[in-house]
Amino acid sequence: MGLFERVFRGSDEMYAKAEADVNALVKELGPDAPMKMPDTAYFLACIYAYIGKKVTTVGELQAALADVKALMLREPRTHSIFNSGVGTAIAAEMIEACKYAKTATPYGEKDDNVNYHGHFSDAEVRELGVPLVTGDIPGFVVLIGPAPSAEEAAETIKGYQSRGIFVFMIGGIIQQARSQGIKMGFPVRVVPVGEDIWSVGHIISLVVRASMIFGNTQPGDWDAFMDYTFKRINAFVNAYAPVNDITVACGAGAIKLGFPVVTNDTNDMWRVPKSLIVYENTKDWIETSLEARGIKIKVTNIDIPVAFSSAFEGEIIRKADMQIEADGSRVDCFELVRTKDVHEIEDHAIILEGKDFDEFGVGEKITFSIIAEVGGKNMQPDFEPVMERKIHNFFNCIEGVMHTGQRDMIRIRVSKAAFEAGWRAKHFGEVLYAKIKSEYDAVVDKCQIRICTDPDKCKELRAEANHVFDARDERLKTLTDESVDVFYTCILCQAFSPSHVCIVTPERLGLCGAVSWLDAKATKQLDPNGPCQIVPKTRCIDERLGRYEDVYEAVQEYSHGALEKVTLYSIMEDPMTSCGCFECICGIEPVSNGVVITNREHAGMTPLGMTFSEMASMTGGGVQTPGFMGHGKNFIYSKKFMKAEGGLGRIVWLPKALKDTVRDKLNESAKELMGIDNFADMIADETVTEDAEELMNFLTEHNHPVLQMDPLM
Numbered sequence: 163m164g165l166f167e168r169v170f171r172g173s174d175e176m177y178a179k180a181e182a183d184v185n186a187l188v189k190e191l192g193p194d195a196p197m198k199m200p201d202t203a204y205f206l207a208c209i210y211a212y213i214g215k216k217v218t219t220v221g222e223l224q225a226a227l228a229d230v231k232a233l234m235l236r237e238p239r240t241h242s243i244f245n246s247g248v249g250t251a252i253a254a255e256m257i258e259a260c261k262y263a264k265t266a267t268p269y270g271e272k273d274d275n276v277n278y279h280g281h282f283s284d285a286e287v288r289e290l291g292v293p294l295v296t297g298d299i300p301g302f303v304v305l306i307g308p309a310p311s312a313e314e315a316a317e318t319i320k321g322y323q324s325r326g327i328f329v330f331m332i333g334g335i336i337q338q339a340r341s342q343g344i345k346m347g348f349p350v351r352v353v354p355v356g357e358d359i360w361s362v363g364h365i366i367s368l369v370v371r372a373s374m375i376f377g378n379t380q381p382g383d384w385d386a387f388m389d390y391t392f393k394r395i396n397a398f399v400n401a402y403a404p405v406n407d408i409t410v411a412c413g414a415g416a417i418k419l420g421f422p423v424v425t426n427d428t429n430d431m432w433r434v435p436k437s438l439i440v441y442e443n444t445k446d447w448i449e450t451s452l453e454a455r456g457i458k459i460k461v462t463n464i465d466i467p468v469a470f471s472s473a474f475e476g477e478i479i480r481k482a483d484m485q486i487e488a489d490g491s492r493v494d495c496f497e498l499v500r501t502k503d504v505h506e507i508e509d510h511a512i513i514l515e516g517k518d519f520d521e522f523g524v525g526e527k528i529t530f531s532i533i534a535e536v537g538g539k540n541m542q543p544d545f546e547p548v549m550e551r552k553i554h555n556f557f558n559c560i561e562g563v564m565h566t567g568q569r570d571m572i573r574i575r576v577s578k579a580a581f582e583a584g585w586r587a588k589h590f591g592e593v594l595y596a597k598i599k600s601e602y603d604a605v606v607d608k609c610q611i612r613i614c615t616d617p618d619k620c621k622e623l624r625a626e627a628n629h630v631f632d633a634r635d636e637r638l639k640t641l642t643d644e645s646v647d648v649f650y651t652c653i654l655c656q657a658f659s660p661s662h663v664c665i666v667t668p669e670r671l672g673l674c675g676a677v678s679w680l681d682a683k684a685t686k687q688l689d690p691n692g693p694c695q696i697v698p699k700t701r702c703i704d705e706r707l708g709r710y711e712d713v714y715e716a717v718q719e720y721s722h723g724a725l726e727k728v729t730l731y732s733i734m735e736d737p738m739t740s741c742g743c744f745e746c747i748c749g750i751e752p753v754s755n756g757v758v759i760t761n762r763e764h765a766g767m768t769p770l771g772m773t774f775s776e777m778a779s780m781t782g783g784g785v786q787t788p789g790f791m792g793h794g795k796n797f798i799y800s801k802k803f804m805k806a807e808g809g810l811g812r813i814v815w816l817p818k819a820l821k822d823t824v825r826d827k828l829n830e831s832a833k834e835l836m837g838i839d840n841f842a843d844m845i846a847d848e849t850v851t852e853d854a855e856e857l858m859n860f861l862t863e864h865n866h867p868v869l870q871m872d873p874l875m
């Protein structure tokens with residue numbers, strides 16, 4: 163029997179199960195029962211993407227069986243086996259969908275202590291946007307089946323993790339990982355998807371949604387999907403022997419999407435260069451796979467006793483596992499980057515003042531401050547906050563270290579495991595030094611680190627640091643769209659949204675929330691031909707809308723002609739485009755003439771009758787959609803928020819948690835713009851209502867300013 167036959171047998175098997183499950187479901191629930199996957203606006207995404215049908219009922223699911231069957235032609239041609247492979251993936255999605263038709267939570271923690279993930283929400287797909295474009299996640303691996311041993315499984319998973327590769331697991335390897343104490347979950351980027359091979363449907367669903375969300379790929383357009391997944395999604399598969407026919411059929415689907423498969427199963431396997439790789443030494447799979455998918459990993463060698471990888475960013479350290487904690491809300495702690503004359507800096511010096519970590523007790527709360535002193539002829543004080551904000555990300559990448567906050571409101575935890583591995587105070591210095599020197603080499607010639615754990619000295623240093631922070635805040639206040647000479651483009655997201663361009667101004671940060679005007683300025687300096695280019699602002703056409711001839715030219719050039727013109731301050735007239743990784747989405751609420759804003763973290767409903775996922779699906783992929791706009795959290799309190807339509811006084815509804823984080827600044831801006839006190843209290847949230855009519859009552863009761871504004875349409 164050849165490989166073709168194995169694919170056909172596997173796809174028949176998957177199809178037969180899908181057919182049986184779907185038919186049983188129709189019998190159980192009836193054809194009119196609703197069929198919806200949780201937290202997605204893309205229906206059953208594989209069916210929607212490849213067949214172009216929006217399945218919303220169990221009966222429609224049953225009707226789609228024929229479309230899947232039609233893909234599975236038993237012809238001995240390469241084209242047919244790959245189509246059968248895609249059909250297999252869709253059949254897998256159908257099998258999984260049957261579970262979700264009965265309960266919204268078929269997965270979750272089971273008796274064996276593994277929290278199987280199952281379906282991915284749209285928010286999770288979107289969350290991947292920024293780490294993918296920045297290269298923090300250079301790719302994805304799907305590990306299928308048990309590895310030769312549990313130890314090897316753990317080693318391979320950690321190997322991928324240390325390279326930043328996002329790990330999906332299916333089948334026996336999950337129990338192996340559990341037995342080796344591997345931390346699993348979406349935040350640590352090691353995800354136990356499901357026990358059965360059909361759970362692969364969730365991964366393909368994630369992939370096709372990424373393509374629709376970021377790439378604006380249209381349902382039914384196979385070529386566009388193949389092109390997108392091949393060019394922009396660096397995924398690959400590692401399938402451990404013995405590989406059954408059904409897995410072989412899934413592998414054919416993966417190859418069709420452009421994802422190479424590496425296996426040690428030699429039974430009727432053919433080698434297909436760069437696509438199907440039979441490699442018996444499973445211990446070499448990481449290098450083999452990365453090479454096959456063309457993934458190059460940038461490593462910074464840091465002399466520390468624990469691992470360093472973006473995979474550890476989401477790691478949480480509980481009190482019981484904690485060796486030491488620095489808590490800036492209780493004692494004097496801070497982090498600071500300062501410019502100094504190069505002659506005053508001894509490169510790579512790490513100076514510790516006070517006790518080291520082994521001189522404190524277990525679980526002790528300590529004072530801790532860290533200052534990076536940097537110098538170089540291209541260094542500007544404006545880059546200090548840019549580097550300083552990255553400390554959070556640098557320290558979180560350390561295995562066994564958790565960092566939150568910034569400036570003098572930081573909290574750092576070091577785990578017992580990291581301490582026992584030899585983690586000491588100076589290692590924070592090693593990390594900071596290495597990262598600053600590698601990421602900012604164009605502006606930093608020399609860097610030295612001062613660490614202090616002495617309470618009295620920390621108090622004194624903190625007072626000095628606060629002067630620096632205050633001075634910076636003053637500078638930020640004077641940074642307005644009017645006060646600067648240039649804006650910047652950012653096209654980092656073009657890796658996934660080929661025609662998207664952000665225009666970043668002092669009062670409008672990039673919609674991902676990660677790129678401010680200062681960041682863009684630093685990026686331009688560090689990488690002159692990189693994603694951030696200067697947009698002069700010499701030819702203003704319309705001040706109210708923020709129309710500039712220069713901005714038009716920039717978006718035309720950098721969107722490669724896909725975009726003609728954008729305004730900076732309007733949501734209705736030529737609004738800025740969205741890629742897919744926006745923190746918030748804002749949409750017009752027609753009854754009140756206001757806007758509703760919701761964010762990725764908020765899973766609930768809004769008064770528009772849409773969730774975040776549904777609102778987010780209205781825009782994206784670099785397209786202009788008047789009435790909907792993706793934006794960063796900080797833009798909510800900007801004086802330029804919807805300036806053309808009356809400003810932030812248009813905001814009528816926000817999720818409570820988001821409202822609380824922006825409350826003070828929002829109130830401050832509202833006071834300045836409209837003379838209103840406590841504006842945040844006039845804005846409804848989910849604890850008030852999720853209904854448009856009740857929303858109007860609330861706004862009337864609170865005399866919300868939107869009621870005096872002109873209609874939006």
Ligand code: SF4
Pocket residue numbers: 295652653654655656662663664666671672673674675676677741743
């Ligand atoms: Fe993407 Fe815009 Fe953020 Fe740049 S500023 S990373 S283009 S969302």
Ligand code: ZN
Pocket residue numbers: 291292655659674741742743744
């Ligand atoms: Zn983006």
